[in-house]
Amino acid sequence: MRAVEWNPAGPAVRVIDQRRLPSSVEHVDLSSVQDVAQAIAAMTVRGAPTIGAVAAFGLALAAHASDASSLPALWDDIARATRLLQSARPTAINLAWALDHVTRQVTQSQPASVAAAKASLLAEAQRLADDEVARNRKIGQHGAALLADGDTVIHHCHTGGLAAVDYGTALGIIRAAHEQGKRLHVLVDETRPRLQGARLTAWELQQLGISHEIITDGAAGHFMRRGEVHAALVGADRVAANGDVANKIGTYMLALAASANHVPFYSAFPTSTVDLECPDGASIPIEERPADEVLHLSIDGQPIAPAGSRARNPAFDVTPHELITALVTEAGVLRPPFGPALRQATLEGMPA
């Protein structure tokens, strides 16, 4: 099941509305770049690689809607669309990377006409989405070697097919190991405030027939301390040049618990998630989302807290590289020191 597809009949980007799962699987057609930006900001679609692919298709929609009669005028429209999409969410670098990558591919191909440029933008967005899935399968293959038959693993947030166009990153590793016949048990961090673990990860694991139990985020340390956990697996929203990982809020505390209990901690992502221009995690912008996500339940809008309460809602945190055992990319499993390994994997491993 693809999280992101092009619907030529619209034209539109067809996505699965992740806010409706697991109670229903609903597809939504986003038929303008404004719709795409709004869907990313509202987390109708989420997951760093999925956001990148949806944004790339957003450029194709902007091109389709453009009435530019010259290439420079078209590029003006694309630049405007890029700024709109960029601003939808600040932390995941895949968004900026995808926009830049698609635009660069098309300009380098020197299209002869506005029509050719428009077709090329769509083709590159399509290719980016397909490549994402291919990268995920490689991440899965590399990472599966880290898991043994009988392992219990903890997984934070959601990194499955929905988050990564298809197949998944960290969840793709679990999936690949499962496909190799390894019997795994997954403790699924529910992942407050939006409960992506309980809603999306549990749902995908159920579809895949992989044994799992949901736990509250605060319980992970308890199970690690009891010796019940063999590995912790997470994705990434942006990885700094030194290996510091920005990922869903709660990841840092999970990494601390893993480190204290000698549980290997792995972060899995395509190299498009690496930002070599961020020297370390402190330079990664951390999105603060509306307090309402904490104070009301995303499930049904029911209030949790007393009326008038305030909340803080950082969507991500930074896990320092010292707490990370290995980074898993499509280029392979990277071990410390992460700096040189990341640089090499990112510059060589990325599509040209």
Added chain:
Amino acid sequence: MRAVEWNPAGPAVRVIDQRRLPSSVEHVDLSSVQDVAQAIAAMTVRGAPTIGAVAAFGLALAAHASDASSLPALWDDIARATRLLQSARPTAINLAWALDHVTRQVTQSQPASVAAAKASLLAEAQRLADDEVARNRKIGQHGAALLADGDTVIHHCHTGGLAAVDYGTALGIIRAAHEQGKRLHVLVDETRPRLQGARLTAWELQQLGISHEIITDGAAGHFMRRGEVHAALVGADRVAANGDVANKIGTYMLALAASANHVPFYSAFPTSTVDLECPDGASIPIEERPADEVLHLSIDGQPIAPAGSRARNPAFDVTPHELITALVTEAGVLRPPFGPALRQATLEGMPA
């Protein structure tokens, strides 16, 4: 506002139904020992010191209902009631302590008749509840010295008046510092799965006019790492002889984050929470509560996870004493090594 009161008109123990807060403040009269045991198990009342006091009144209710015509027959009924109450929740030692304390006080006073024994049981339960509040005020006084004007503190779960008959333990420290004129800001861990932080702690802080914001449990480390937090404060459900603290699930991960970021971590409790017979945290029984508390929202029973999902739900975890800066009891602030300090405070500090 008292969380637990005797209602002679019933007779009954009148408690605030903590499951209904913050949407409404409802009092419930528990008029039999069975009602009391059920209210403790269902967490209508919760918080280690409150549970102890409610259970003590439960013995008075059992005595009132007893048709024993001799003292030995009455003690048989009391022993049966004790077993029932004990089994309601396994981790908080205050429950066992309160039952034992009240019974011992009455037997030592050698009541001359069944009627005298019944009256004495009620008087001792009443005294225990009053003493709890006095102890909390002492904890507050001792602990307030640990907080400075302008501090931001993180608080986990709920340790306010509702949890501790009145005034509170860890929250009592915040309250005492506030009463001394110190300006504090509290980051309130929402505390999944039952959201005692968002529902009860935020509500009490609102009543007290103390500045606060609610955060998800997984966000605590992020704020500590940013240097925004000056202290972490929690209660305790059972403290082992070496200072290991069993407390609400998530406490251990909070302590790890505090330790990694050099934030002082304090656990506050009356010495009735200390179990000198548990050498360390590994010997404290950890209650596993129904999976349903994780899979459905306690607020309104709305499902979070896909139908058929399983969950694990340990209600408590153990924080090893190495992660704790100080323990705050009515006997004073105890510093490491905790073993001798706890022993002295518990044996000398307890009511005779």
